[in-house]
Amino acid sequence: MVRGLYTAATGMNVQAKRLEIISNDLANTTTTGYKKDVAVVSSFQEVLMTRLNDTQNQVPNNGPIGNITYGAKIDEVYTDFTQGSVISTGEMVDVAIQGDGFFVVQTPNGEAYTRDGNFSINQYGDLVTKEGYPVMGLDGPITLGEEFLTTGGDVVISSQGEVTLDGQYIDTLELARFEDSRALTKMDNNLYSSTAARLPFEGKLIQGYLESANVNPVTAMVDMITVSRAYETNQKMIQVQDSLLGKAVNELGRV
Secondary structure, three states: OHHHHHHHHHHHHHHHHHHHHHHHHHHOOOOOOOOOEEEEEEEOOOEEEEEOOOEEOOEEOOEEEEEEOOOEEEEEEEEOOOOOOEEEOOOOOEEEEEOOOEEEEEEOOEEEEEOOOEOEEOOOOEEEOOOOOEEEEOOEEOEOOOHHHHHOOOEEEOOOOEEEEOOEEEEEEOEEEOOOHHHOEEOOOOOEEOOOOOEOOOOEEEEOEEEOOOOOHHHHHHHHHHHHHHHHHHHHHHHHHHHHHHHHHHOHHHO
């Protein structure tokens, strides 16, 4: 019965972690380029139970009973990089990625990767993310120059990332692709880090569009209800086990 307490407790821990992941996904349904997380649940390694010093009709009855498990655990949390919907914004420096790939940005901790193409122009004429991180090109950070802030101009970003200002070539956006998405680690501010080798970009860019999060709010809400019910079930099992232990101590112990 004590083992039952621990088994139910592991189930509660699993559902609490799943609820945390789903809640975070729901909170980012409006985050550009956000990719949802999925928890993979597995059971602990099974153990073979065996009778020891047991007799039946004065005959030794030792032998295997069967396999048992000690409960469940979160085996892995992976990011689902399924393509999100592409939404038109009409903004000149909004860019969406279609296909596998990431923009490369420069952060205080080195280069990072993002699917969020909601860019802007800072006070120096540099192309930056919402957090102010420079967007990298093949020749360094993409910059349109301070004159652009006063004179303006027609900025065109081609499907392969070539940036031109009034027909004059500026630079090409640096884009990265990875053979295995599990090589990417989530960071703050919708960024990813990776030490894996980069592959050539094979998708295309769409100027004036943004990629929405790949989170379905309705599906996430249904999953949240399912997780809550599973958590309550494990909670009730602990209460049942506690009640049985109480009876074993207070009633059977007197006999």
